[in-house]
Amino acid sequence: MPEINLVEAVNQALAYEMEHDPSVMALGEDIGVNGGVFRATLGLRERFGQDRVLDTPLSEVLIGAMSIGLSTMKIRPVAEIQFSGFLYSNLDNIINHASRMRNRTQGRLSCPMVIRSPSGGGIHAPEHHSESPEAMFAHVPGIRVVIPSSPLRAYGLLLAAIRDPDPVIFLEPTRLYRLFKQEVPDNGKAELLDVCLTIREGTDVTLVSWGAMMNEVQIAAETLSTEGIEAEVIDVATIKPLDMETILKSVAKTGRCVIVHEAPRCAGFGAEIAANLAEHGLLTLFAPVCRVTGYDAVMPLAKLEKSYIPSVEKIIKAVRKTVQFA
Amino acid sequence: MPEINLVEAVNQALAYEMEHDPSVMALGEDIGVNGGVFRATLGLRERFGQDRVLDTPLSEVLIGAMSIGLSTMKIRPVAEIQFSGFLYSNLDNIINHASRMRNRTQGRLSCPMVIRSPSGGGIHAPEHHSESPEAMFAHVPGIRVVIPSSPLRAYGLLLAAIRDPDPVIFLEPTRLYRLFKQEVPDNGKAELLDVCLTIREGTDVTLVSWGAMMNEVQIAAETLSTEGIEAEVIDVATIKPLDMETILKSVAKTGRCVIVHEAPRCAGFGAEIAANLAEHGLLTLFAPVCRVTGYDAVMPLAKLEKSYIPSVEKIIKAVRKTVQFA
Amino acid sequence: MSTIAEFKIPYSQFLDHKGEVVQPLPEFAQDSKILIPLYRAMVEKRTFDSKAIALQRTGRMGTYASSLGQEAVGVGIGAAMKADDVLVPSYREYGAQFWRGVKMREVLLYWSGDERSNNYECQKTDLPICVTIGAHAGHAVGVAYALKLRNKNQAAVCTIGDGATSKGDFYEAINAAGVWKLPLVYVVSNNKFAISIRYEQQTAAQTIAQKAIAAGFSGEQIDGNDVIAVRQAVDQALQKARRGDGPTLIEAMTYRLSDHTTADDASRYRTQEELSQHWVFEPISRLRKYLTELKVWGKNEEDALIKECAAKVQREVDEYLNTPPQDPSGMFDHLYETLPSAFEDQREELRKKGRVHA
Amino acid sequence: MSTIAEFKIPYSQFLDHKGEVVQPLPEFAQDSKILIPLYRAMVEKRTFDSKAIALQRTGRMGTYASSLGQEAVGVGIGAAMKADDVLVPSYREYGAQFWRGVKMREVLLYWSGDERSNNYECQKTDLPICVTIGAHAGHAVGVAYALKLRNKNQAAVCTIGDGATSKGDFYEAINAAGVWKLPLVYVVSNNKFAISIRYEQQTAAQTIAQKAIAAGFSGEQIDGNDVIAVRQAVDQALQKARRGDGPTLIEAMTYRLSDHTTADDASRYRTQEELSQHWVFEPISRLRKYLTELKVWGKNEEDALIKECAAKVQREVDEYLNTPPQDPSGMFDHLYETLPSAFEDQREELRKKGRVHA
Ligand SMILES: Cc1ncc(C[n+]2csc(CCOP(=O)(O)OP(=O)(O)O)c2C)c(N)n1
Ligand SMILES: Cc1ncc(C[n+]2csc(CCOP(=O)(O)OP(=O)(O)O)c2C)c(N)n1
Ligand SMILES: [Mg+2]
């Protein structure tokens, strides 16, 4: 089986689901003949026709809004927002309508829709192309927020997201799109949503992260292992609803926790995890809960983005400090 | 001196600043001849003319966007978004432009602008009129988020917000608009931004909140006092940047902390405070950090809103449990 | 300089405010058996309207948005649509909603602040009203696109206000509807106000109909107080939509005779005199005059109708007032199809707590 | 049915693609001393353009958006504006930005990913380019409103793309500009593409100029590859704006001869043949032909100009390449006017860490 990268895995999942469920359609800017600016929809238009792989005008509000209308009519839209910075204009419709239609009509109508968007920095893109907005979505009742960290998980989680009966914000780590490849069987098997995945077992500290940062976190964990620090590594994957149980269990074992994300620290999603530890895991904590995050500054343009994104060294330092705390 | 309510205090601050600074203007829907749907801009059009008290078309995106343009040109706009649920369509411009113009131009241009909006529930308003979106704004680098909890603070903080050289989101607790009155001298004195205010001293627990919930929190504190529990009560007031020092100092003294907010719990701003305690105050904590919050459900329509908003009893129960924890 | 494009905005009216026919009537309007139900529906809606305001004023319901004076728009739309078309309504088009099966008690329950109201018993497909002004213009594009994909000869109608046409959502929607030639009819109720903002403060466009030019399809203005004009224009536009000839924008000229909502006091921004002038043009009396002249309607019919309407509205009010309260934990019951376990404890807490009385 | 409103969209061109005068020239264009600087500016911009692409291709700069073929729009705008007018630019109007004092090295620094680039040394008031398509249409309303409040006889020009006209932001902006009769000129560079999306997929409107009808002011289409037409139309619109007669929408018909950006491969969605056809209409050669025919331009002048441009661009490139890197802690220096103490430790951390090399 040939290995594929994350963006190819997204493409494979889309193709699988469009093939097997005629109610699924894709829409977005440049997703048709151009195959998407990252090529996530490559070949889909040729295969499924331009009506089901719909190039939209340059109208993000419309993309979100029409996905709501489509899904109330039992079409399952998978919308692409070209870059995460253009997602914000969609928040209105996501918060005020997509997330509420089921509750508003007590189940009469619902919005099983997916909004896919690249997220995070590290590819030297222009301004607004490197945002990490997951915390904002996590605050919205009624939706799911899912972030894959590998080609395999992207395939399985995207299938799950499309099949989910409720709206899902699916944030694809741009930095991982082409970073590495895996074998990804095209078997249509969805991964479970709403659960964290323990990627590595360990006894000394729990390292929690998601998306692109899983890459740095795993490198850090391997390096730390060589100095005798065994980190348990958790990939949150579904940011909302949060599977806090898995994290609490791990911290109950390790007594220490370092949370890593790229988004700004203040009111980032790391805060939610740390707050839960302070409430439900306090007695298990042997050390302060440490957040290693992006700065509370505007995500810089290309020249400084590497200084912004938490580095492997920064993670390692934080873990060492946490483990040495007594 | 006659006592005035919170919405009158907002009006007084606006009038004061427009009188003393000709570069200040107000804009929004129905703020002119109608004086605003809550009457926050009552009489301003007559006093300062329709060019400086500008009725806009029904265009929230435009209201935010033009405030950016105005402020780069050294006009100081104070925009009103009629209800908090209509703020979301403004996030795009706030996040992508207002908060960044200074950094983007390295100080050449900046956006000293205020966006005022009622926030929170409790007045039996229709859907989208009762949102508590502060956590989303708190995640945005480059802005301030300010929430007054009394007529006095509304006056002083709004003056400070208008004079601040950077963008301020000013969330006015709808529930407090007419709840109580205070003497508010019209002396043009701004309150300090970026600091928490300790409203009540206490030794047994630190109660942290902001906005409308300060009302329930203060009642709870008084009630608890009768059973011998002395709560230190902190009004955060400036949500971002957060004055964590004051909170940490208080918790260092009390060893216990209960955070109260109306917004949904998950990724609410309470998480940021709790996370800081878990990181910087862990050794001072004698009990789990408790968050008393709105539910992770859609803010319900009028019939159930009282069931949604944390009640005095719920706060009291949480404090008791926190204080009794050993 | 040469001219590269030219546009005309047509206007149409059949029955003027005096009840006189100003141009040959469309076929349906030559049949009083079709006209009378339109008349009845308008009277019924207006009866409902006064009752709803009374309920609000006596503390038995929350804020209510009256559609006094705008009856012809909703009723005309309702009558023109087929049952399996889809309505994407704004909050003042009760006339259309009632026609399509929404119950009066559901509307009352809605304005009392109860989500269960939107789970319409007899109307399963239409969207509920959209409170964030203009957003549903985009939802309607999705609805119409779905209809087009399914190719079932159905169409969607989206109703919005004059104020709503200032929202970007509206333009993004009509622009896309134009590109894809969707089976979609936008009806703008131009009642001259968006709360206190007058039409002239809302837009410099002479007509709202011409906003369709920006989207490359046709717009037309009609007398929105002439239910015949409304029904005819919507019917024509729906036929065009079904033929695959794309969307239409209809600007229905009407006037908000009420306050914006019961929370508003319109006397702050308009005079009694202005209001009185517009009463002359309201939609019900002109049709009564016309029907009376045709001798198909008289005092007996009118008296009977008034009684019937009062009785029906009262029945609905009783049903509304007798609706048992929802358990607070209900706020979690339809949050997701299946509540994620992460939120189970919150629902449990609410179940135990029970109802908090305001 | 009667007609309630009528509209016409004018089109104008002075110099066709063969360099022939198709209608009497405006006064300024009868003076070759005015025309030659326009020509020079276009050539200079194009020289810059190829150099910028070369820098990107050789890894010395990031993604770059070329404006090959669209030179007349930017230069025409720059020439028509007064120094104290305000430009609210999109990212392809380098021609206008250069004319107004923005340095080539600043543009290069921008596309290399360095915020310091927007702190223009010689242009203090114009906004930097806006990457979120269409948002700046609304910023321009604020800018123009400020100018109107200050009553200084200044005006603003906002440039945007054809794709941008599908954003709600754009319509909310033009609608409001119409209501307040702002001193504001929108120039849409209709280069037929928004990345891969063709004009016909973007809107069903026959022209973009007609979108102004939705906002109640006048729109016109011009040959955007005719710098005379651009300068003339913008000049007239600015005069109208200064007179207090409100905004204008100018649709400048041009064509993107380049890829969307260096990150794009336009051959995926358009043929070489289509591209070649449009080279015929590009703006520079027609003006050269015309000037040559006037005998005010010849091979000597052309050779000298090419050398001058190359030298100037090289100087700017050198300056750009020699720009010392910014300290990472700089990301906090202009986050607020005064950094709140809550973030001081973060700046400190960055200061200590120093620069991380990619
Ligand atoms: C996005 C948004 N902004 C503001 C409001 C508050 N609001 C409710 S109705 C209304 C006026 C609507 O005017 P129009 O579209 O003309 O409809 P009408 O009320 O006249 O039927 C406003 C501003 C809202 N509901 N949604
Ligand atoms: C809001 C937003 N959506 C999407 C993008 C990605 N994007 C960058 S340029 C572009 C096309 C713009 O087309 P047009 O307005 O015609 O300008 P042109 O590139 O042709 O000059 C798109 C979709 C963006 N920058 N902003
Ligand atoms: Mg209206």
Ligand SMILES: [Mg+2]
């Ligand atoms: Mg273009």
